[in-house]
Amino acid sequence: MTKADIVNEVAKSKGVEKIIAQKVIEGFMDSIENSLANGENVYLRGFGSFVIKTRARKTARNISKNTTIVIPEHRIPSFKPAKVFTAKVK
Numbered sequence: 001m002t003k004a005d006i007v008n009e010v011a012k013s014k015g016v017e018k019i020i021a022q023k024v025i026e027g028f029m030d031s032i033e034n035s036l037a038n039g040e041n042v043y044l045r046g047f048g049s050f051v052i053k054t055r056a057r058k059t060a061r062n063i064s065k066n067t068t069i070v071i072p073e074h075r076i077p078s079f080k081p082a083k084v085f086t087a088k089v090k
Contacts, residue, residue: 007022007025008021035050036050036052036077044082047082048079048080048085049079049082050077051078051080052075052077053075053076053077054073054074055074055075056073057070057072058071059071
């Protein structure tokens with residue numbers, strides 16, 4: 001399912017215009033992105049949590065050049081579904 005499919009589904013099920021549904025969905029996604037970029041986790045009860053995980057610094061190898069490189073510590077976004085959501089999918 002794509003973002004366009006979600007917009008169509010929301011517009012159809014809630015009886016609003018597609019452009020309004022699109023703006024709401026994009027605003028929702030922007031809010032999540034901004035919160036995660038600021039280091040704030042997002043918790044949606046009954047759906048799941050968008051959290052920031054920190055990956056430790058590590059040494060890796062570049063096989064083609066036969067050299068080692070250091071990958072610095074960095075943060076990545078992660079999603080953990082709620083138990084209700086997981087049970088519904090199963």
